[in-house]
Amino acid sequence: MCGRYATSRTKVQLTEAFHVASDQADEVPRADFNVSPTKRVPIVLTSSAPDSEAEAAVRQLRLATWGITPVWMAKAGKKGRPLTNARAETIDEKPTFRRPFEQRRCLVPADGFYEWFAEAGGKQPYFFRPVDGAVLAMAGIVEWWHDPENKTLWFPTFSVITTKATDDAGKVHDRMPMTVQPDRWDAWLDPGLTDAAKVRRLMAAPAKGSLDIFPVSKAVNVSKNNGPGLVEPAEIGS
DNA sequence: CCAGACGTTGTT
DNA sequence: GTCTGG
DNA sequence: CCAGACGTTGTT
């Protein structure tokens, strides 16, 4: 679930939509209709790097790497892919996710996300996007990271929280990203809110009927392919 | 106390 | 099968 | 998430 999505909005659009002061916005590169794990993409968060002076909590738009690599994994040289998803059902129990969930949440702006439906004749990609055209705020957690061998710069990495897919979405795939409705963004991004039970209530699966779901070209399968054509409806199998 | 796991997805 | 790259 | 590689030596 949610291992690929699209985020094409401009820096200006994102700062306005998420009420980020313009001087708190990182440079946002070109529109990306084929975001895959390990790519750097814009997220919205309230916090600063661990080694910076304690600044006032300010909402920021920053580029972050998709996929958390726990420090213990890097130090031990353990093999293992970066963690691109975290299950909502157990996020406040897992050692790797609990602290980030309580203290370092983020919003991941998306036009929509892709899921692959396994059917006879191969896997068919589908795109899921809000019916109303609004930006989709996926629920995420942040882990600050630096290379253990090169402890100079800290930078944010993130995972997208997932849940069981509801109604129509569940027909395509059994998991989907958690989202945060706009009226809950302030609370979600509030570092002072650390009660996991309360935090949990701020996120929700996309409401029934709120997403358009349609097949797209298999061109999206190849992660180097990009462009707005990837999110246009296409015949199944094309 | 120490040892050992620590994550998700999909697929088998 | 399993790992890396995007 | 899917696609695509999956190796070494010596030489440039």
Place this chain on the structure above:
DNA sequence: GTCTGG
């Protein structure tokens, strides 16, 4: 680092 199992 932090949590669970023994």
